[in-house]
Amino acid sequence: MAQPAVTSPSGATPDTVSVVDDRLAQVSLVTKLLRRPELGALIGALAVGLFFAVTADSFRTLAGVANWTDVASTLGIMAVVVALLMIGGEFDLSAGAMTGTSGLLLGLLSTEWGFSMWPAILVTFAFAVCIGLFNGFMVMKTRLPSFIVTLATFFILQGVNLGFTKAITDTVRVAGLTDVTGFESAATIFASTFWEPYNFRISVIWWIGITIVATWVLSRSRFGNWIFAVGGDANAARNVGVPVQKVKITLFVITSTSAALVGTMIALRLGSIQAGQGIGEEFTYIIAAVVGGCLLTGGYGSAIGAALGALIVGMAFIGIQFSGWNTDWRFLFLGVILLMAVLVNNLVRKSAEGARR
Amino acid sequence: MSARPGAVPASGTATNGAPPLLEVRHISKYFGNVIALKDVSCLVGAGQVTCVLGDNGAGKSTFIKILSGVHQHSEGEFLVEGEPVRFNSPRDARGRGIATVFQDLATVPLMSLWRNFFLGSEPTVGKGPLRRIDVKAARRIMHDEMAKMGIDVRDPDQPVGTLSGGERQAVSIARAVYFGAKVLILDEPTSALGVKQSGVVLKYIVQARERGLGVIFITHNPHHAYPVGDRFVVLNRGRLMGNWARNEISRDELVQTMAGGAELDQLTHELERQLGRDHVAS
Numbered sequence: 001m002a003q004p005a006v007t008s009p010s011g012a013t014p015d016t017v018s019v020v021d022d023r024l025a026q027v028s029l030v031t032k033l034l035r036r037p038e039l040g041a042l043i044g045a046l047a048v049g050l051f052f053a054v055t056a057d058s059f060r061t062l063a064g065v066a067n068w069t070d071v072a073s074t075l076g077i078m079a080v081v082v083a084l085l086m087i088g089g090e091f092d093l094s095a096g097a098m099t100g101t102s103g104l105l106l107g108l109l110s111t112e113w114g115f116s117m118w119p120a121i122l123v124t125f126a127f128a129v130c131i132g133l134f135n136g137f138m139v140m141k142t143r144l145p146s147f148i149v150t151l152a153t154f155f156i157l158q159g160v161n162l163g164f165t166k167a168i169t170d171t172v173r174v175a176g177l178t179d180v181t182g183f184e185s186a187a188t189i190f191a192s193t194f195w196e197p198y199n200f201r202i203s204v205i206w207w208i209g210i211t212i213v214a215t216w217v218l219s220r221s222r223f224g225n226w227i228f229a230v231g232g233d234a235n236a237a238r239n240v241g242v243p244v245q246k247v248k249i250t251l252f253v254i255t256s257t258s259a260a261l262v263g264t265m266i267a268l269r270l271g272s273i274q275a276g277q278g279i280g281e282e283f284t285y286i287i288a289a290v291v292g293g294c295l296l297t298g299g300y301g302s303a304i305g306a307a308l309g310a311l312i313v314g315m316a317f318i319g320i321q322f323s324g325w326n327t328d329w330r331f332l333f334l335g336v337i338l339l340m341a342v343l344v345n346n347l348v349r350k351s352a353e354g355a356r357r
Numbered sequence: 358m359s360a361r362p363g364a365v366p367a368s369g370t371a372t373n374g375a376p377p378l379l380e381v382r383h384i385s386k387y388f389g390n391v392i393a394l395k396d397v398s399c400l401v402g403a404g405q406v407t408c409v410l411g412d413n414g415a416g417k418s419t420f421i422k423i424l425s426g427v428h429q430h431s432e433g434e435f436l437v438e439g440e441p442v443r444f445n446s447p448r449d450a451r452g453r454g455i456a457t458v459f460q461d462l463a464t465v466p467l468m469s470l471w472r473n474f475f476l477g478s479e480p481t482v483g484k485g486p487l488r489r490i491d492v493k494a495a496r497r498i499m500h501d502e503m504a505k506m507g508i509d510v511r512d513p514d515q516p517v518g519t520l521s522g523g524e525r526q527a528v529s530i531a532r533a534v535y536f537g538a539k540v541l542i543l544d545e546p547t548s549a550l551g552v553k554q555s556g557v558v559l560k561y562i563v564q565a566r567e568r569g570l571g572v573i574f575i576t577h578n579p580h581h582a583y584p585v586g587d588r589f590v591v592l593n594r595g596r597l598m599g600n601w602a603r604n605e606i607s608r609d610e611l612v613q614t615m616a617g618g619a620e621l622d623q624l625t626h627e628l629e630r631q632l633g634r635d636h637v638a639s
Contacts, residue, residue, distance in 0.1 A: 035514065220489040222479045225468075229476050232465035239459060240477035240532075241448065299467040349467070351519075 037293025052319030072314025089298030232299025376439030466518030
């Protein structure tokens with residue numbers, strides 16, 4: 001796929017245009033496919049799906065599908081936005097804890113501090129924007145790796161989650177959201193189910209919608225072009241006038257706001273939320289994004305790929321359970337697919353970056 | 358040697374009588390009490406290539422940074438099309454048609470040709486939240502602009518990283534030209550390239566000149582400068598060593614003028630050989 005795209009100057013002839021247009025069509029389908037970052041994830045998703053369809057009968061049923069798409073959906077929403085951030089060259093390790101923080105904040109606002117549901121949701125999202133701005137500004141102004149800065153945010157949030165919840169409720173959970181005014185309408189939007197009797201989660205719709213929007217943004221919007229550029233080479237991007245800091249800070253805000261969306265979904269789904277919600281999931285998001293073709297070094301990846309990566313994780317979690325195996329095996333599974341994905345991605349990057357001069 | 362340092366008048370006119378596209382007169386730059394550049398004059402007219410030569414530390418990069426708006430000059434005059442200017446940012450310089458192509462810092466390797474070409478200035482269609490890149494137009498324009506430089510792009514989606522170094526320079530140059538550059542400043546475009554690729558870049562420089570641009574070609578290699586240059590400016594330790602039109606200096610004289618640097622290279626080689634032998638002996 002690394003055949004030269006250009007030939008050395010030889011005096012352009014007037015008919016170059018037509019000649020080249022013929023050649024444009026000749027880029028083979030295989031080359032085009034191989035250039036898609038999500039190809040590996042697609043093949044992986046098919047393989048994992050087939051595997052569990054064989055090992056567990058219930059995996060194949062529509063009720064089973066509703067089960068694993070449910071797991072994949074909340075993971076997937078986060079995986080897609082984490083993928084955008086990773087393409088932009090940054091990490092957010094606080095994304096998992098942030099789903100817990102925002103769910104807890106929503107719970108406390110509505111059950112302890114007298115907010116009705118919709119204003120509480122609004123405040124929760126505003127708070128999430130602040131956390132995203134904090135992460136973004138800290139990373140941009142200190143020029144420290146986002147890995148370290150958001151690791152700090154992660155631990156701060158984890159401590160706050162447990163500390164505040166215990167101090168205020170004397171337990172490690174916030175419950176009773178179902179009794180709050182406006183719960184019904186909010187739950188319809190964030191936490192209902194559809195398609196009786198299989199009961200697909202509404203979060204699946206959100207997941208698909210967010211994947212479509214993110215894909216459009218990446219492939220067609222100027223902002224998407226800038227995301228690739230700031231992750232691929234921030235200096236070059238700055239030199240041609242891309243507002244590097246603004247793009248990266250916006251990505252941090254998108255990530256934390258999406259965490260608030262997922263936190264809201266989880267809190268409203270159960271009517272309660274645990275203080276430990278989301279801890280450890282930040283790595284699952286990153287695994288899904290990497291399986292979906294994102295490079296750890298930034299500048300390359302896909303939203304569809306991340307969504308497929310989340311689908312693989314969801315299928316594996318439920319598939320292992322349905323097959324009657326010990327669910328601890330899922331960590332082994334995550335580790336193995338991550339390793340495979342990183343190896344494949346490394347090859348892809350070498351072929352894309354190769355032949356430098 | 359016929360070299361006459363400072364012989365070219367500080368105020369000059371380009372060949373056709375119009376003021377030169379870009380001219381600096383007796384320009385100096387101080388960083389605190391460090392003299393980075395002292396009393397340097399040079400000019401470039403439309404359809405001309407001015408080569409700025411100098412060894413490492415000669416003040417080339419300070420000079421480029423003044424021209425491209427990164428730094429402001431401390432003394433002297435900076436004229437664009439005869440009009441005194443003082444740039445506060447690279448954006449100001451670009452606004453006046455001065456585009457700088459920094460070596461290896463101009464393209465994003467993992468992004469496709471057309472995305473790189475339009476990065477930061479993407480053509481869009483639609484309004485509001487549906488405003489989107491006009492991909493068709495972007496590909497077509499990129500293709501046509503590259504064709505004007507004699508480059509036949511077969512696949513606009515190919516990542517720039519798969520191109521050779523010379524071709525990537527060409528993308529940067531074509532982009533600068535398309536976005537209205539009148540003066541093109543090329544910072545060491547050949548320094549990281551092999552002999553053949555350097556030749557390719559030199560061809561692009563000639564292409565740009567023939568399309569009526571003024572080119573300022575910064576290099577430390579007189580062999581690259583001489584074949585394409587109309588005017589040669591040699592810097593050493595922040596000062597102007599000479600400013601010659603092409604017919605005033607031969608290639609050998611140019612190389613001679615640069616010889617301080619060449620001697621240093623010779624010395625380095627000898628040292629390396631010496632060290633290598635000691636290493637084997639021990």
